[in-house]
Amino acid sequence: MPELPEVEIMRRYFEHSALNKRIVGLQFHDPLFKVFKSSPEELQDSLIGSNFISTERIGKYLFIKTDQGNYLHLHFGMTGDLELFRSDSLPKYTRFVFEFEDGDKLAFKDLRKFGVIQLVDSPEVYQKANKLGTDLLKIQASEFIEAIKGRKIAIKTALLDQKHFAGIGNWIADEMLFNAGIHPKKACNDLNDQQLKTLLKEGQAIVKAAIAKDTHYGDFPKDFFVNYRKEGALHPEHPNSPVERLVVGGRGTFIVPERQKL
């Protein structure tokens, strides 16, 4: 699920469900500890008895500040999600649970276990240390253009790289390229500033629209490309050019050939 808009919605969900409540317990449900980058002892020491007081998001990376001053970092990988619950039975694919003093429990669910749970000093420190770029909604056009210009890799590969700007995932990259009429395999250094500017504008608009719809795909505008993102589908603006699937940078990629040419 999680690209920038989904993580933004999760950030808000976390704020509504878990802020300013004492943490009284933690549960670990990942025997091989794949999603934990901090040890259970560290997490216990740092979180039990503390409160979460605020949240921040950079691209797909979520940071939650504790009243101790440090942060819990959550990444949702491909299949991560949050769910508030109270029952004794765990939500499916739960890997981690926060227990709060009011009886609420918050599950970190992650089928494929590509997610990350980790204590960090601060978002800024993490961002520097891990070469995480500027959030897509905050980046200036000049910075965006500079980050792409001159590279010889495929534009889609550059869009998915979180190093210079963060938040674009597979479907949003396809959506941006469709809107801008650019072929995903086009080399970065074959694009002019105007095209890059358009890409950024489209990307920000897509992300904002998705957030406005609470990332409920069914509620997205009818002409969003993601609605036709499968082989052979027909976008209303291109009734004679069925969607084709290709692979770019190892990721499934969908285009309308008539609109996106090399």
Add this chain to the structure above:
DNA sequence: TTATATGTTCGATA
């Protein structure tokens, strides 16, 4: 059985 899935990282190579 094989291919695919909304993500990131790491090792090999240039």
Add this chain to the structure above:
DNA sequence: TTATCGAACATATA
């Protein structure tokens, strides 16, 4: 040293 590419990770579904 930096940029790029592809495999790997874990699990379910078509």
